[in-house]
Amino acid sequence: MVVDEAHHLYRDSSTRATIEQFVVQGRADRMLLSDISQSTMYSIPYPEDMTEVVLEEVVRCSKRVVSRAMAFQVGEGKLLTKCHHESTGP
Secondary structure: EOOHHHHHHOOHHHHHHHHHHHHHHOOOOOEOOOOHHOOOOOOOOOOOOOOOOOOOEEEOOOOOHHHHHHHHHHHHHHHHHHHHHOOOOO
């Protein structure tokens, strides 16, 4: 199960419980997608057994999208994000 915008869903106890019931019942594994820049202000109770992975490359987008996304990134690696191809985009 892929949970996009996990920082919104795991902040709310009822949606978090709904997601976790599938994992507890053994019906699904989970992958939580979140952006650190959107969750640093909150103490979000993510599951303790999760492995944190940092994505550094945006695929199937343009240089323009990558450059605009940098405004929302935090940390030392924010300028390392790159586009998979050389398209400037619209």
